[in-house]
Amino acid sequence: MDRDWAEKNKEIQKLLSKEATFNEAVQKLIEFREELFQQITWIVEGYPDEAFYQMPFAGAKGYHSKTLAYSIWHIFRIEDIVAHEMIAEDEQILFRNAYLDATGSPIITTGNELEGEDIAGFSKKLNVKELYIYAKAVKESSDKILLQLQYKDLKRKFSEEIKQKLTESKCVSEDENAFWLIDYWCGKDIKGLIQMPFSRHWIMHIEAMRRIKNKLCMIARKGVDPVAICGLSCNHCFLGEWCGGCRTEYNTCSFATCSEGRICPNVKCCNEKNIDGCYECSEIETCEKGFYVPSNDGANAAKAQSLYIREHGKKEFLKIQTRLHEKYEFEKVQEILGQDYKEGLKILERE
Ligand code: SF4
Ligand code: SF4
Numbered sequence: 001m002d003r004d005w006a007e008k009n010k011e012i013q014k015l016l017s018k019e020a021t022f023n024e025a026v027q028k029l030i031e032f033r034e035e036l037f038q039q040i041t042w043i044v045e046g047y048p049d050e051a052f053y054q055m056p057f058a059g060a061k062g063y064h065s066k067t068l069a070y071s072i073w074h075i076f077r078i079e080d081i082v083a084h085e086m087i088a089e090d091e092q093i094l095f096r097n098a099y100l101d102a103t104g105s106p107i108i109t110t111g112n113e114l115e116g117e118d119i120a121g122f123s124k125k126l127n128v129k130e131l132y133i134y135a136k137a138v139k140e141s142s143d144k145i146l147l148q149l150q151y152k153d154l155k156r157k158f159s160e161e162i163k164q165k166l167t168e169s170k171c172v173s174e175d176e177n178a179f180w181l182i183d184y185w186c187g188k189d190i191k192g193l194i195q196m197p198f199s200r201h202w203i204m205h206i207e208a209m210r211r212i213k214n215k216l217c218m219i220a221r222k223g224v225d226p227v228a229i230c231g232l233s234c235n236h237c238f239l240g241e242w243c244g245g246c247r248t249e250y251n252t253c254s255f256a257t258c259s260e261g262r263i264c265p266n267v268k269c270c271n272e273k274n275i276d277g278c279y280e281c282s283e284i285e286t287c288e289k290g291f292y293v294p295s296n297d298g299a300n301a302a303k304a305q306s307l308y309i310r311e312h313g314k315k316e317f318l319k320i321q322t323r324l325h326e327k328y329e330f331e332k333v334q335e336i337l338g339q340d341y342k343e344g345l346k347i348l349e350r351e
């Protein structure tokens with residue numbers, strides 16, 4: 001488990017155990033859930049539709065054997081059922097505001113009963129943008145429920161009646177891979193449910209989602225030119241695990257995701273000029289497009305790199321990048337090349 005997340009979860013559970021720190025625990029839990037949810041937001045905003053039904057670890061044991069879309073559905077269906085059927089005892093979010101139709105889901109269950117190719121088939125049917133809206137609504141609703149809880153509620157257990165209601169809701173499949181959930185949830189008190197599914201369950205599935213998307217990016221980048229259009233090196237980029245690079249569909253660079261049609265201005269311009277990258281452009285010194293916008297503190301370093309590529313080629317450029325990373329500790333190349341492209345180029349030439 002991610003060490004930082006495991007530590008935060010541990011601290012929250014500790015704070016929850018004492019009445020004096022209960023409110024602080026709930027506040028920290030909500031902040032932690034926000035942090036975890038941000039990972040889902042980045043994935044939903046950053047990746048192409050096909051990423052959500054790929055199973056790069058199909059057949060493996062563990063949560064990473066699923067798809068990105070399935071993981072989102074599963075996390076928030078479970079939370080919706082537990083939060084509303086058991087804790088708040090009101091209507092689930094899925095059945096409000098036509099969320100079910102919007103997501104396109106053919107099931108109302110948690111998805112535990114699905115296996116192998118059925119998971120990919122199910123994931124293909126989901127409208128990911130709508131699924132994300134549903135997930136967000138569930139999260140916000142659960143946060144409100146958490147805020148209304150009092151310390152004395154933590155020991156609350158669940159009656160046979162609730163168990164019956166869960167069974168009758170048909171939100172948990174009768175398949176042996178799913179039906180155990182009802183006994184599992186009903187065997188816990190509210191404190192136990194806060195751990196599973198409100199925090200630990202998120203951590204485990206979101207970690208699995210990170211593994212899936214890292215693998216998808218790795219697959220997308222295989223055999224693809226690692227030199228970005230603007231002159232950065234995807235092989236050395238600190239966001240390498242998040243991005244397939246601007247020559248793939250898995251381009252999560254913010255200059256792409258924040259631009260119209262998700263096409264980075266540098267990529268668009270090079271495509272229009274029918275050139276391989278900005279290093280082939282005669283206007284580079286004065287260009288202020290995309291990554292070269294003056295407000296970007298990496299603009300001049302990228303320009304320096306493009307000018308180096310123009311003179312020495314991509315192979316030499318990648319070698320220099322490796323050398324720089326061996327020699328210095330840095331995340332962004334401007335930390336070494338500075339804010340003046342002529343000076344940056346001199347540094348590269350010296351290496
Ligand atoms: S700024 Fe544009 S060209 Fe540069 S890495 Fe990002 S997407 Fe690629
Ligand atoms: S004008 Fe700017 S963005 Fe377009 S190819 Fe030239 S350097 Fe790149």
